[in-house]
Amino acid sequence: MRHVVMAVCVMSMLAGCAPKEVAERIVNVYTSRHYAQDDALYAQFTKQTGIRVNVIKGEGPELLERLVREKNSPSADAYMTADAGMLHRAKSAGVLAPLDEDTVRHVPDRWRDRDRHWVAVTKRARVIVYNKARVSAQEAPQTYEALTEAKWRNRVLIRSSGNVYNQSLAASFLALWGEEKTKQWASGIVTNMARPPKGGDRDQAKAVIAGEGDVAVMNTYYLGQMLNSTDEQERLVAQQLGIVWPNQETTGTHVNVSGIGIVKGAQHATEAQQLIAFLTGDEAQRQFAATNYEYPIVPDVAPSELLRSWGTFREQTVGASVIGENNAAATKLLIETGWK
Template identity: 35%
Template sequence: MLTTTFTRTLLLGAAALCTMAGSAVAAESLNIYTTREPGLIKPVLDEFTKETGIKVNTIFISNGLEERIRTEGENSPADLILTVDIGRLQAAKDYGVTQPVKSEALENVIPAAYRDPEGHWFGMALRARVVYASKDRVKQDKFTYEELADPKWKGKICSRSGQALYNISLFAAAIAHMGEDKAEQWLKGVKANLARKPSGGDREQAKDILAGVCDIGIGNTYYVSLMRNGSDAEQKKWGEAINVILPTFEGGGTHVNVSGLALAKYAPHKANAVKFMEYMVSDESQRIHAEANSEYPIKAGIAIHPTIASFGELKADNVPIAEIAKLRKKASEMVDTVGFDQ
């Protein structure tokens, strides 16, 4: 009987140790749900794992990320949400699938204009919505967003859908600057200047400029770097055919958007998730991210990708991203009201 009891005790102890060891291993991991192609963030993830020993698992979800996490509920393995555009970050908060983070490391680096006032999301990098201009046919090197509605550009502007996330944020910024009525008149003017029905992505706007379909387009900065520095010979031609002009709002600056992070509501590895968020604003991470993704670092003093830097000094607009998020619904309705995509 004594031998049997002793054996059972040993077995129970071994089982407990195995359970604890398994828990420790599980704790050294991190699950990121992302709308970004994992390859774009792999350099940062690899460096984080190298520094911390925490294994990062990425789950790529192009659409419906918020719905999936909400459906998974308390059983969701998601620790972090990594996505682009304030619309997606705010949607995650509105869906109730995030939780606030209080971190001096984040708040000391990220300007208040680029994070949620309640701590539900944080911008990690910036991208500007700018003018692509034909090198051959457009001689001016300065623009205001208001000028896009000037009749002198009638039949000369290309754009992707007005309902595209990046355009909705730009139009929301226009509402913030002009007021709803003037912004609607402005958007009607931009529509009147379109050379064709809105279509394609930002790269296609550069393609059509090269083809002579239009003289100017609306697009994000990083696409130009990806075209010029990528391996696709055709896209390289598109990127080289345009100048990038950083427009400003009258009385404001260049519209910027963010790529950012939010802590999932039921994050099973919360400590690791916060550690990753704080790592993302370190000098090394900001440098790697800026180089790999051709985005503006959120942290001051970090070198900008050479192609992006060649566009000139970015004077970012002063409207907080959270305020733009509140106006996105009105902007979307306005796109339909003026028939922008028709």
């Protein structure tokens, strides 16, 4: 009996470490974005509202696993991650709750989940870059489909099928073209690869200038990073690249998003709604665009000067929801075509 009393005492002491929050307002965020800009925005949010932002930064899928385990009583209030595929996975796992209509009203429909389980915060375009010294502007492939033409045999550089940006690209094609044509496209890319996929987006760009291939598919975000790199050689490489906004005459350039949603059963749901409204608000959107080479989600906010200098472009009309839903099928398809 003495032991039981002891055990209860110890347990109550331990529980005492986690008293009910009374005074301070907080919001707990799991995020897979690791940018100084995000931290700066959290600090501004705290300054404006007095709500402290606690963050765990990790990888999207791993944080999702943590959310799934914590389902009964989640410690996180919001989940932020890159790519619609990941956001959709969180939705399917049943860990997200619908956002208030008021929180996301100003965000265009395409950039939020159809059931309001998540909303996009920023977006990036997936473009084609080429070596200006070896490929003329007229000759450069103007569409994603053109990359599969015979003349680009052994000249295309692109990342692995494990990369979410490629998965989302294929997911958008599944929506636009259907399975058969997407499969043909993926096989065509595999045939035309200059080397087996490896490295990140920047490595594809460097390989284009090094001459391992002539064209590469990459994210505008990394192009912005390279042009402003602290490494002089990297800046030089970026300056030698020509950019093509693919599919301007047809379906538009593919765009992928980072997004955020509220965790189902969140203890600080109100604060989380406030944070999401803040991140999709004009001021935060302007800062994402100005310092992180990402495009704003909200139509009224203009992109940064660098992004504007690349010109305006037509986006794919496929909604982020659909891209998320197609992610699993797209990944399967890429792996099946032998895309490493």
